[in-house]
Amino acid sequence: MPQHVVQCYQSDEFLLGAAARFLLGRDAGTSFIVIIATPAHRLALVKRLKPNSDQMPWVGGLRLMDADETLAQIMPRDTPDRARFDQVVGSLVRQFATRGSVRIYGDMAGELYRAGKRRASAALEDLWNELARSVDFDLFCAYPIDVFDPAFEERSSDSFLHNHRRLLPSSPAGSLEAALRLALEKAGLTPPERMRVPGIHDRARMPAAEAMILWLRAAYPRQAPAVLAQAERYYRNAARAE
CATH class of the missing domain: 3.40.50 (Rossmann fold)
Known part of the structure; x- marks a missing residue:
C-alpha cells in the first residue's frame, strides 16, 4: 500500500x-x-x-x-x-x-x-x-510545526493529519513521551491506554507522544497549557544534558 x-x-x-x-x-x-x-x-x-x-x-x-x-x-x-x-x-x-x-x-x-x-x-x-x-x-x-505550540491541537491540525496515513515521531524514540508522562504524573493526570484522536486516517500509526498531546488538549483544555509547558521544560533539559 x-x-x-x-x-x-x-x-x-x-x-x-x-x-x-x-x-x-x-x-x-x-x-x-x-x-x-x-x-x-x-x-x-x-x-x-x-x-x-x-x-x-x-x-x-x-x-x-x-x-x-x-x-x-x-x-x-x-x-x-x-x-x-x-x-x-x-x-x-x-x-x-x-x-x-x-x-x-x-x-x-x-x-x-x-x-x-x-x-x-x-x-x-x-x-x-x-x-x-x-x-x-x-x-x-x-x-x-512545534508539537508544544498551541497550534498543534486537533482543530487546527485536523487538515494535515487527516490527509496522511501516518504521523511520524517528531523527536528521537521515547524522549518526548517520557517528558510528557512525567509532566502528566506531576499534574495527577493519567492518559487512557487507547487515546481517541479525531482526524487521523490511521490512528494506530500515530506516535504515542503526539497522540498524548492531542488527547490532553482535547480532554483537559484548561490544564493542558501548564502541563505541556512543564513537559517542554523536561524535554529541553534532557536534550541539553545529552
Whole structure:
C-alpha cells in the first residue's frame, strides 16, 4: 500500500535523517527519488543520500525541484491548480512509476502551512492523494510545526493529519513521551491506554507522544497549557544534558 506520511519538525537534523531513510527504503536500487524542497533541505538530503549512491540509479533516478519555484508553477492564485499540478508534478511521477518504485520528499505543503495558507496546504495534500489513486508512489511531507505550540491541537491540525496515513515521531524514540508522562504524573493526570484522536486516517500509526498531546488538549483544555509547558521544560533539559 502506498505511504503518505507526515512529520512535524523543529530540528532539521532529526527530520532529514528520517527523510533520507524513507527515500532510500529497502529496494533503493529500483527506486526513483523526487525531492521538492527548500534549498537547504535539498542540499542536506543529497549529502545524506550520496554515501548510498552505489545502491540507486542516480542517472535519471533523482529529480531535484525547488519548493517555492514549483509552488509558483502550480499555484497561479490562492490555491493549487489541479491541471498545473498534474502537468508539473503528476506527469513526472507517472513517468518514473513506469520504470520502478517512486519515493518523494516534499516541503511544499509545509511551506504553505508555515505561511499561514492552511487551505492551500490542505488542497495540495488533496491533489497528492488524488494522484495516488492512479499512480503508486510513497510521499514524505514535512511540516515546520512545534508539537508544544498551541497550534498543534486537533482543530487546527485536523487538515494535515487527516490527509496522511501516518504521523511520524517528531523527536528521537521515547524522549518526548517520557517528558510528557512525567509532566502528566506531576499534574495527577493519567492518559487512557487507547487515546481517541479525531482526524487521523490511521490512528494506530500515530506516535504515542503526539497522540498524548492531542488527547490532553482535547480532554483537559484548561490544564493542558501548564502541563505541556512543564513537559517542554523536561524535554529541553534532557536534550541539553545529552
